[in-house]
Amino acid sequence: MPEASTPASSAATTTAPASLHQIVVVGGGAAGLELVTRLGDTLGRRGRAQITLVERARTHLWKPLLHSVAAGSMDPGEHELNYLAQAHWHHFRYRLGEMIGLDRRRKEVWVAASHDEEGREITPARSIPYDTLVIAVGSVTNDFGTKGAIEHAVPLETPEQAVRFNHRLVNACIRAHSQPGAVRPGQLHVAIIGAGATGTELAAELHRTARQVVAHGLDRVDPERDIRIILIEAADRILPALPERIADATGVLLKDLGVEVRTRARVSEVRADGVCLVDGAFIPSELVVWSAGVKAPAFLQDLDGLETNRLNQLVVTPTLQCTRDPDIFAIGDCAACPREGHTTPVPPRAQAAHQQASHLLRQFRRRLQGGPLEPFRYRDFGSLVSLGEYSTVGSLMGFLVGRSMFIEGMFARLMYESLYKMHELALHGGRRTVSSTLARGLSRRGGPQVKLH
Structure with a gap:
């Protein structure tokens, strides 16, 4: 330079x-x-x-x-x-x-x-x-140069982008309720491109929160008819970087929720009204999240x-x-x-x-002190996927429990939450982590369980 x-x-x-x-x-x-x-x-x-x-x-x-x-x-x-x-x-x-x-x-x-x-x-x-x-x-998000991804898909790299998508979701629900005609096809559909941990967890969370938004007086919107969540993955299965057993268990849970999962589906273009696939298929959706890769x-x-x-x-x-x-x-x-x-x-x-x-x-x-540096050795403690209040699944690696162990339910949920607590402990210490956790729990009891603005 x-x-x-x-x-x-x-x-x-x-x-x-x-x-x-x-x-x-x-x-x-x-x-x-x-x-x-x-x-x-x-x-x-x-x-x-x-x-x-x-x-x-x-x-x-x-x-x-x-x-x-x-x-x-x-x-x-x-x-x-x-x-x-x-x-x-x-x-x-x-x-x-x-x-x-x-x-x-x-x-x-x-x-x-x-x-x-x-x-x-x-x-x-x-x-x-x-x-x-x-x-x-x-x-940062890797959109692989896909046409229309920058203009029409929201990445989840920063809090600002996450808030931006949430605002779009709430506004879409209010708009659908207020408009004179019926809900358009794809108007309240959410296409999530990339079925890694972020995309998969978002799909499950959205199933619940979108319905909670509608439940706050938006009675012209029928969640079962109008709201649809589509998870799109180019690989052969969801969660391709995690053990297959976790992917299988997660897939069953998503199916029970009604989340549509499309694997071996490569995106060729993102448009304002939906997602185009390489095989020529078109998925109507006015809300698109890109979580397909990072660089x-x-x-x-x-x-x-x-x-x-x-x-x-x-x-x-x-x-x-x-x-x-x-x-x-x-x-x-x-x-x-x-x-x-x-x-x-x-x-x-x-x-x-x-x-x-x-x-x-x-x-x-x-x-x-002038001493030699030791090499870094990564220790894989396992993988956990949270599907919000519905379930949590994952595995703990062998050196923790003597063998690789599949876990789910409440124990898996506690292990998932402990990851964030470890981060808070590193930043704040034990006393402040406990007090902030209690404060957040009390504040959530006093308001709606989903953000409406």
Whole structure:
């Protein structure tokens, strides 16, 4: 990139005390936020390093919750975490902005200017120096270049997108109730493209919440006649990345709910009135969610020579260091981390992000002391799929229970919820996690069980 276009040449460089080791983490998702919080509580609090989080959003919401926000069964405001407050409580710095480039020679991260809703500048373009850099920018939706996907399908990458879909759903129900004629074919149909965990869980949640919305006085809408949920998957079965037994059990539950599942169905185009398949079939639907795949953000492809794969992920060594720069680490969905005994990298899952953050916490202590870094070893604790209030199914891996064990029902539900509690514990500690859980439970009793606005 020409010198005239770099933030360092057009705006001030953020400075920090020269005596402290500067650890900069870019991305405040599950991996990045857990890492800066725990680094701040240890190295930052004791004055052994300066910890900085660079993040373009103001608040954090655990990504596996987005399908519940989209369905309307969860109020994001009750679960969002404010980065500025978290930084103050846990001894790290929060810097608002989006990473757009990197100068490895000068060891600087380039951050774009940020603006408010009215277009006024909040923070200028600038560069932030580092001694150790961790890139944890997560993933974005991979629409594979499908025609009309950007214009007509809603991805579920951010809380804003999940809220946007929920608003569209509620508005569609109100519109159908208020219009002079009958409900049009496809008007209240929801097509979910991609039957991975997010798409499958969303389908089950929507079956319940769409009916609850209609139950609030929208009596001109007949849920059994007018509301239809279609789950579309290109693979041979739903949940292709999970064990077949989980997929089979989930498929039975979806069928009982009346969710239509279409496998071996490849989408050729998304239109305003529905979804076109490669085989020529057309699925009428005015509400479309795209959850068919993920990839790392495109800017990683040209990040000062760092190695990436075809999904834009940064290729890292077993120690989570980028292959071409030992001072730069990558974790979470944006990292292609080798997995011992497997030809494919560590999967982009919340448990992997949590484990990588915990691993780097230990390794950075060794790094500051000049010790060698240990390799990261991913431990698969199993797979769980929640179908809202209907059921939860999954499996626990052998080293936990002596063998691989299929679980479902209440026990599986408790295990599923414990994943989120582990994330909260890493961010808040035990006392605050318990108090916030009780507060949310009490607040839900006082209002409708589905968001109506």
